[in-house]
Amino acid sequence: MANLNILHGVFFLVSVQYVAANEVPRSCEDVLGHYAGTVFKEGVYTIDPDGAGGVDPFQVTCTTRDDIPGHGVTLVPHQFGVEPLPQHYQGPGERSRYASFDYKPTEEQLDSLTRISGKCRQYVRLSTIHSENFLKSPWWMSRQGWNMTNWGGAPTNSSKCACAMQDRCDGENMDCNSKLNDYLLRNDEGFLDDKRYLPVKQVPVGDLDDDGEEAFLMVKPMECYGDMVSGPPTEKCLCSLHAEVKGSTKAGPLLYELPYLIYGQGHNDVWIDDGNRKKKVTDVYPQFFNTRKRRQLLPSISVASGISPECFNALQSCPVDCERLAKLTLATKPLTTKITNGGIQKPLGQMMCENAGVTIPPPGSRIVAFYKTAPACGFSGSSTHLAGNTTICCNVFTLPFTNQVYNYFNEKCVQNVDLGTIFGSG
Structure with missing residues (x-):
């Protein structure tokens, strides 16, 4: 058994070296493909979405997800890591705070990844207590630095959150739970999934100037998977x-x-x-x-x-x-x-x-x-x-x-x- 484990370890090492050194995969979909019939292991890999002669290759984390089986998922974490903790904001203090997120890949490198990926998404959650949010633009800032007005689970620039799309917001005629300015914990969460503008670069958190006002912000890494299908032009x-x-x-x-x-x-x-x-x-x-x-x-x-x-x-x-x-x-x-x-x-x-x-x-x-x-x-x-x-x-x-x-x-x-x-x- 010991010899088998050694052989498996050698195979894994050779496979990683083959992927990283010889073919430079376009994304984690390609990485997963190299492990067909063997054991795939989550880790950091170098990818080159637009191939030789384009933007420089860069490092990402490759993993899988239970809700999207069969896909190698390309994770692009920000400075808070692959499994970030919620950021806690509490009053009194400045009325508005700004959470910024930095990514190692350049805008051009991120663009090359989103272009060849079938889908990209990024989970966001804002939990508030007596803190009124989503009243004015921006709700978040795109990778290009553009002001966006929607939250996870709602269409691009729709000025809505997921609860409005599912007709289950806490308040009557509300588009987001975080617009309710009371002392109950209110949550707005879901995936932003318009890959043209991901990942999230900044999120403003407002109404934190008084005692008792709190907000918890979670922004997870961007996840890309699948290949862009070029259907017949119609x-x-x-x-x-x-x-x-x-x-x-x-x-x-x-x-x-x-x-x-x-x-x-x-x-x-x-x-x-x-x-x-x-x-x-x-x-x-x-x-x-x-x-x-x-x-x-x-x-x-x-x-x-x-x-x-x-x-x-x-x-x-x-x-x-x-x-x-x-x-x-x-x-x-x-x-x-x-x-x-x-x-x-x-x-x-x-x-x-x-x-x-x-x-x-x-x-x-x-x-x-x-x-x-x-x-x-x-x-x-x-x-x-x-x-x-x-x-x-x-x-x-x-x-x-x-x-x-x-x-x-x-x-x-x-x-x-x-x-x-x-x-x-x-």
Whole structure:
């Protein structure tokens, strides 16, 4: 038996060295996979979620959980450890206290982990006695430093706690138990599970300036598990370029139809459809996601519960992505650039003017990107200005004798321009 124990110990050591030194697992799911058919042991491992050439590998704690069997769970503890104790606050003193949580991985490293994980969650609990909380923003602060207004067990920025979602709050018409300012122990607890904003960086605890006011705060490590499933792209974001309606936020005449953006389940599972075939957006525009605005999308819309991941991605990302697609489309193409349309080469501005079919007199109209989600997710439309001051002028000319109306691009964008000037023969 002693020899068997020695052999088991040697096997475990070799397995850890193999995982750590030779393949550098992406997450604890991979670590668990290496122990298939053997004994998995909780411990500290080095992971590299985005692989070689990305952000530096970093250390996490790998474990399992009874409520999510079959998964290797990646724990990211803060400075208070893997099994932190509740933090106790008591009055009298400053009315508001701020509990901050520091993590060894950088924001970029945390981002790489949450992106490849199917789910991430972080258990939080606030217990209060005669201490009124959750009355104003923020309720907690995200890893990006953004103010969030929800608590464990409630949707992102819903201004609710778990008890409201389950219709079991202690007080009538209450969204959180901790809003009750009495001498009974009140608890609000549950998992924050929007991985885009985890882990928790700070929690304010309020109403601690008088005797008898107490609060107990528990924030456990972030837990990530599973793999991000990239489902087939389904939900469409309709993007187009329009002439700006002066004095209005509405988009005017259509100038140019951009390819559809189609969303799958993953954060970066975005495809482009030009009417001929679908391609990964990064195959067409490799730098599509490389903007801080795209990487750190903050919820700005109200989304009904139960909506599909594809719909959420479309509703959330469509405005930013349409603007990005428009900028990339025009980034290296002045309006005088000749493009092929229907087998005929013509300036981009000429094609836009033909599409618009109206006069756009000098000094011209700015070009705006217009977005609209497909019906399956509910319509939502708006316009956003492109960077710089890209303007277009169009003239309408009636041909003699035939009375045929002809739209042409006025690249000079000045008053009283004739056809000869436009086409460079005058």
